[in-house]
Amino acid sequence: MAMLPLHLEYVAPGRGGDLSIHKCGQEGFKKVVEDFTSSLSTYDRRSLQLEEKVIIVGDTRVGKSCLLARFMNDSYTDSFESTIGLDFHKQVYTHAGLSFTLCIWDTAGQERFRAVSNHFYRGAQACIAAFDLGVPLTLSHVKQWVDKVKKENTHPSVGEICVFLVGCKSDMFHTVSYTQAQHVAAELNAEYFEVSAKSGFNVKTLFERVACLLFERALLRQMKEWQEERTAKVTSEGDASEDLLLGNLSSGRGMDNWKVVKDSSDRSRCCGRS
Ligand SMILES: Nc1nc2c(ncn2[C@@H]2O[C@H](COP(=O)(O)OP(=O)(O)O)[C@@H](O)[C@H]2O)c(=O)[nH]1
Numbered sequence: 001m002a003m004l005p006l007h008l009e010y011v012a013p014g015r016g017g018d019l020s021i022h023k024c025g026q027e028g029f030k031k032v033v034e035d036f037t038s039s040l041s042t043y044d045r046r047s048l049q050l051e052e053k054v055i056i057v058g059d060t061r062v063g064k065s066c067l068l069a070r071f072m073n074d075s076y077t078d079s080f081e082s083t084i085g086l087d088f089h090k091q092v093y094t095h096a097g098l099s100f101t102l103c104i105w106d107t108a109g110q111e112r113f114r115a116v117s118n119h120f121y122r123g124a125q126a127c128i129a130a131f132d133l134g135v136p137l138t139l140s141h142v143k144q145w146v147d148k149v150k151k152e153n154t155h156p157s158v159g160e161i162c163v164f165l166v167g168c169k170s171d172m173f174h175t176v177s178y179t180q181a182q183h184v185a186a187e188l189n190a191e192y193f194e195v196s197a198k199s200g201f202n203v204k205t206l207f208e209r210v211a212c213l214l215f216e217r218a219l220l221r222q223m224k225e226w227q228e229e230r231t232a233k234v235t236s237e238g239d240a241s242e243d244l245l246l247g248n249l250s251s252g253r254g255m256d257n258w259k260v261v262k263d264s265s266d267r268s269r270c271c272g273r274s
């Protein structure tokens with residue numbers, strides 16, 4: 001029985017590569033998803049919980065909550081008042097009959113470094129490290145935030161966390177240049193996006209990218225579990241279809257085939273939170 005070739009990993013610009021996880025193009029990835037879903041029973045498909053957690057970190061007032069509000073409600077207000085404590089949203093996508101939940105956590109007013117509870121960081125698969133393009137000091141604090149996120153997610157089963165460096169308020173005068181921010185992004189092995197919650201610039205693109213990467217991650221983990229179960233069961237000669245399925249892995253960068261099915265306010269059962 002062939003072993004699962006899970007050498008797939010997040011390849012960030014700092015490591016000198018294509019941003020895609022795999023190299024075979026979106027068609028190949030679609031085929032993998034379709035083969036995977038068609039191999040599942042209706043019961044398995046319904047019970048499949050593909051879910052990942054992304055957290056937004058960064059200094060206070062850099063624009064984190066406005067960014068999230070723009071993404072979730074397509075709205076913006078200059079005097080955004082967040083509730084004190086952790087804030088939590090989820091976005092559910094479907095793709096090839098599979099449902100995927102992106103859980104997004106915001107610190108909601110607890111940005112003083114020690115005030116954020118460890119519960120906030122744990123289990124995150126991705127981190128949006130935000131800074132204000134008009135306040136260079138907020139960029140210099142980003143590494144501290146990312147280090148903290150990584151420190152709380154060291155379990156080997158979690159894998160390396162995906163980091164997105166995000167320059168907020170791109171509609172305003174920039175005192176941080178694109179080159180400066182790119183330099184920090186490279187140090188962090190992060191992808192860099194400039195966004196504006198006010199105008200909406202790049203907000204959808206950012207979250208789509210996060211969702212695509214985390215969907216792949218969730219799916220690969222599920223497939224690995226699924227294959228391990230099968231490997232344990234099958235005692236006869238290797239199953240050729242498995243090799244074909246896994247040999248075809250590729251990245252889906254865009255969300256063309258995705259559909260948002262709900263912006264749920266149901267806060268139960270998301271990324272372990274109850
Ligand atoms: N011009 C501009 N101002 C923004 C933008 N996003 C946020 N702000 C301003 O920055 C303030 C702080 O934003 P907020 O999202 O609450 O920051 P947080 O503390 O990081 O969550 C807001 O009240 C807005 O006045 C943006 O995209 N453009």
Ligand SMILES: [Mg+2]
Pocket residue numbers: 064065066082106107108109
């Ligand atoms: Mg906030």
